[in-house]
Amino acid sequence: MASVAELKEKHAAATASVNSLRERLRQRRETLLDTDVARYSKSQGRLPVSFNPTDLVCCRTLQGHSGKVYSLDWTPEKNWIVSASQDGRLIVWNALTSQKTHAIKLHCPWVMTCAFAPNGQSVACGGLDSACSIFNLNSQADRDGNMPVSRILTGHKGYVSSCQYVPDQETRLITSSGDQTCVLWDVTTGQRISIFGGEFPSGHTADVQSVSINSSNTNMFVSGSCDTTVRLWDIRIASRAVRTYHGHEGDVNSVKFFPDGHRFGTGSDDGTCRLFDMRTGHQLQVYSRVPDRNDDELPTVTSIAFSISGRLLFAGYSNGDCYVWDTLLAEVVLNLGNLQNSHDGRISCLGMSSDGSALCTGSWDKNLKIWAFSGHRKIV
């Protein structure tokens, strides 16, 4: 048996080897970064998107929560939205009519995230109770008007920060948690199918804040963490992350797949959004805001969403701004936070309707707003 001293020696050598490999990887990546999206797009003659002042307008305000809105999600087919709030309720909205169809009082009011099932028949939510609760929207409410929980997914050892159903699979859901892991669940049985991270190497080393499933290949998902990295996972191989993406210098609060499924965007406490190439791991672009005179400290990015083509990147910031970035030119083309009828507080969550015709924003001002294009659309 090797002595402690010998093991220590081996450990030191392995540490040096890992550090050297990381450095080689970094250097190799640098040699491949011959341009970024903005420089390339300019070289190809692309001009920034230009909005008139009334092109993107707030066309609905969804009022009903009595606390900050923390999370929202659209149904894939209908114009329905579920929102989760500090008031301890989920509200299901018909976004077109602004009417509420369901208000669900939660047993644990400390909710952080919510999601609609692909068929629009169930909603899921999670938060500080470290569980994910599923509600069937066709269930009958009890005498007090409370909706029964149809399933509680337990097993996380920390808060549930984010949840998303696997597209086209009502029975599969992925959660991220403060326990540094993500979990794939069978919603029907309540069983954990796979745990991503935790004791395995190449897992996150701090709280996981956000997940996004690739709609082009639903076996793949990305997770963003307070360890400043994003990791790509294959749900068929839980034992290791497929790839780790470095670059951010703060917690990664939001990850979102790009509509083509080949790239993904991130939003971080370091104040930047970034675009990564999933396959190669290249960081394609950094979207950095110019420091504002009013910024005592750099606002953090709380949530992101892409327009359906990917040309627009919406980013909510901790100071109440909601920038619309031109993804190609890396320029801010609009600030929804400054527009008429905008929110009075921080925009905490963003979501794009499935057909891309409307953006929903949720805010600490207790409201949700629907934004759509009302200008003259030029078709080329």
Next chain:
Amino acid sequence: MQVGGGGGGGGGDSADLRGRHRIQAELKKLEQEARFLEEELEELEKADKVSSALQELLTAMERKADPLLPVSTGPVNQSWDRWFEGPQDLRRCKCWFL
């Protein structure tokens, strides 16, 4: 990001044993990590420069109709403008507490 140094053993035999187990576990993790990094490096040796992937990004993006853009490719879907038409579903609110 640098990997930190390993922990040392304690004074007595049991501390020695604990130290040995811990270092062995860390060593295993490091060796696995090194294998993953070597694989990534190998892949990266064959990877193209960033610029080669960007034409595909531009083409894919500009091929897709986007209802939120002032200038977009077609086809236009009439339902995009439903947000500016009158409410279409005025069924009674089914919510119990409001």
